[in-house]
Amino acid sequence: xxVLDGIYLLLGLMFAAAAxxxxxxxxxxxxxxxxxxxxxxxITFLFGSWLPPFLVGCxxxxxxxxxxxxxxxxxxxxxxxxxxxxxxxxxxxxxxxVPALLIPLVTVLGTLLLQDFAPxxxxxxxxxxxxxxxxxxxxxxxxGAGVVMLSQPLxxxxxxxxxxxxxxxxVVALPQLLAVLGAIFAVSGVGQVVAGLVGRxxxxxxxLAVVSAYCIxxxxxxxxxxxxxxxxxxMTAGIGLPLIVKLHGGDAAIxxxxxxxxxxxxxxxxxxxxxxxxxPAALLELSDQNGVIKVQVPTGLALLLVxxxxxxxxxxxx
Amino acid sequence: xxxxxxxxxxxxxxxxRLNPLLVVxxxxxxTGLAAGIDLVGIVSEFGRAFxxxxxMALVWLTLPVIGMLEKNGLKERAxxxxxxxxxxxxxxxxxxxxxxxxxTASMGLxxxxxxxxMVRPLVAPMAEAAxxxxxxxxxxxxxxxxxxxxxxxxxMGLFYGEDIFIAIGSVLLIKAYLDxxxxxxxxxxxxxxxxxxxxxxxxxxxxxxxxxxxxxxxELGKTP
Numbered sequence: 001x002x003v004l005d006g007i008y009l010l011l012g013l014m015f016a017a018a019a020x021x022x023x024x025x026x027x028x029x030x031x032x033x034x035x036x037x038x039x040x041x042x043i044t045f046l047f048g049s050w051l052p053p054f055l056v057g058c059x060x061x062x063x064x065x066x067x068x069x070x071x072x073x074x075x076x077x078x079x080x081x082x083x084x085x086x087x088x089x090x091x092x093x094x095x096x097x098v099p100a101l102l103i104p105l106v107t108v109l110g111t112l113l114l115q116d117f118a119p120x121x122x123x124x125x126x127x128x129x130x131x132x133x134x135x136x137x138x139x140x141x142x143x144g145a146g147v148v149m150l151s152q153p154l155x156x157x158x159x160x161x162x163x164x165x166x167x168x169x170x171v172v173a174l175p176q177l178l179a180v181l182g183a184i185f186a187v188s189g190v191g192q193v194v195a196g197l198v199g200r201x202x203x204x205x206x207x208l209a210v211v212s213a214y215c216i217x218x219x220x221x222x223x224x225x226x227x228x229x230x231x232x233x234x235m236t237a238g239i240g241l242p243l244i245v246k247l248h249g250g251d252a253a254i255x256x257x258x259x260x261x262x263x264x265x266x267x268x269x270x271x272x273x274x275x276x277x278x279x280p281a282a283l284l285e286l287s288d289q290n291g292v293i294k295v296q297v298p299t300g301l302a303l304l305l306v307x308x309x310x311x312x313x314x315x316x317x318x
Numbered sequence: 319x320x321x322x323x324x325x326x327x328x329x330x331x332x333x334x335r336l337n338p339l340l341v342v343x344x345x346x347x348x349t350g351l352a353a354g355i356d357l358v359g360i361v362s363e364f365g366r367a368f369x370x371x372x373x374m375a376l377v378w379l380t381l382p383v384i385g386m387l388e389k390n391g392l393k394e395r396a397x398x399x400x401x402x403x404x405x406x407x408x409x410x411x412x413x414x415x416x417x418x419x420x421x422t423a424s425m426g427l428x429x430x431x432x433x434x435x436m437v438r439p440l441v442a443p444m445a446e447a448a449x450x451x452x453x454x455x456x457x458x459x460x461x462x463x464x465x466x467x468x469x470x471x472x473x474m475g476l477f478y479g480e481d482i483f484i485a486i487g488s489v490l491l492i493k494a495y496l497d498x499x500x501x502x503x504x505x506x507x508x509x510x511x512x513x514x515x516x517x518x519x520x521x522x523x524x525x526x527x528x529x530x531x532x533x534x535x536x537e538l539g540k541t542p
């Protein structure tokens with residue numbers, strides 16, 4: 001068991017608590033379904049590193065079926081009353097900001113420290129995991145500070161996290177499921193088919209047409225895949241390298257850098273980039289799940305135009 | 319061509335607002351079947367990728383802290399703080415946050431911010447409070463618009479800041495891909511060319527936030 005597994009354990013316990021509180025919630029006629037949903041999710045964190053993939057796949061698909069067919073009923077956790085919140089704000093004042101700010105500060109500091117911390121030449125945490133582990137540590141620190149400074153009962157963080165995961169709902173698992181879809185697209189060769197389709201309709205003699213096809217293609221592909229990282233290798237192999245760099249003599253660094261950023265316009269505009277667009281809409285309790293995307297579309301389109309022009313004017317000059 | 323059935327399911331499912339979890343599972347299973355993978359293989363790949371991507375759920379670990387602070391009036395306190403800043407408007411609060419987010423992300427500090435840790439407990443309440451101080455209680459539609467803009471400001475700062483940092487995932491991906499294609503580059507050569515877009519993104523979005531202020535002014539009436 002590595003350090004990251006320990007942090008997944010905490011997450012598993014948090015979802016287990018959500019399952020437990022929901023199981024006891026008689027105000028929700030579908031409480032068993034809601035409890036089961038969080039219990040399944042909890043198991044994937046508590047035991048995910050050891051369970052066979054087939055079983056985890058069944059749990060994940062079971063979650064989708066529970067949420068999609070029949071639903072989970074209304075969450076029954078009590079919202080903190082206005083009186084409670086006003087009293088807390090008056091009593092604790094700016095102390096309330098301390099735990100909130102400890103999370104980003106400890107995460108950043110922890111990342112920097114963990115990256116260099118290698119007792120006996122063996123790093124305690126793998127480089128790619130440093131931020132994730134630091135985030136876990138920061139939450140433990142902030143939780144400790146919060147419970148002590150605000151003298152809270154120990155159950156409060158659990159009942160409150162249950163209130164919030166229920167408020168966000170099944171969308172909690174959506175980013176992960178979409179990453180799964182991306183993996184299945186990859187093993188099924190979806191990218192190659194799309195690049196082939198795009199590549200067939202470009203007038204290759206025009207430098208502007210080639211650059212536009214690459215940038216717009218990056219954005220469109222990202223729109224469909226939900227992830228610019230998935231679009232980049234496919235579009236660059238299909239259009240970027242053969243047409244912009246080899247045929248028209250463009251600069252590879254500029255093509256790569258601006259091409260990726262053109263893809264981000266797609267990220268701003270797609271529900272498939274759930275962690276950036278759908279999750280915050282749920283987290284902020286917007287009535288429209290596409291509310292964040294609607295706000296981002298004008299900037300996304302403007303930046304796609306800017307990136308296409310930037311690439312056209314820069315890529316052949318350096 | 320048949321493997322594109324998954325994309326069709328996703329587009330249709332999201333357009334019809336079906337349950338997104340169910341849509342994704344249906345698309346994954348259909349794509350796998352179309353590619354000739356058997357059902358057990360698909361479910362196994364599903365589980366493998368689900369476990370591998372558990373890190374995406376780590377942001378939820380902040381919820382116990384955020385919930386506890388909210389119960390004790392964190393939002394109210396953030397709102398009281400903004401009320402004391404005379405010149406604060408929704409657009410200015412969000413522009414400042416976007417600037418900080420973009421600056422820290424460009425130094426590789428992408429963990430500084432985020433929708434769960436910063437936007438819900440602090441940034442969105444401050445942006446709402448700045449409008450409430452001027453116009454009183456906000457209609458639900460306006461409140462949703464301001465919150466959506468708060469989430470967008472975080473995305474804008476993160477996306478167009480991080481690519482300037484040389485050791486971020488996207489820059490390393492570009493480098494790795496171009497390396498194996500026969501174009502060896504340093505991360506700095508790539509990160510450098512993200513700067514013009516970063517500036518453009520900030521200018522364009524700051525302009526849109528300025529227009530948001532004008533819209534709030536127009537729709538909600540006079541400054542007291």
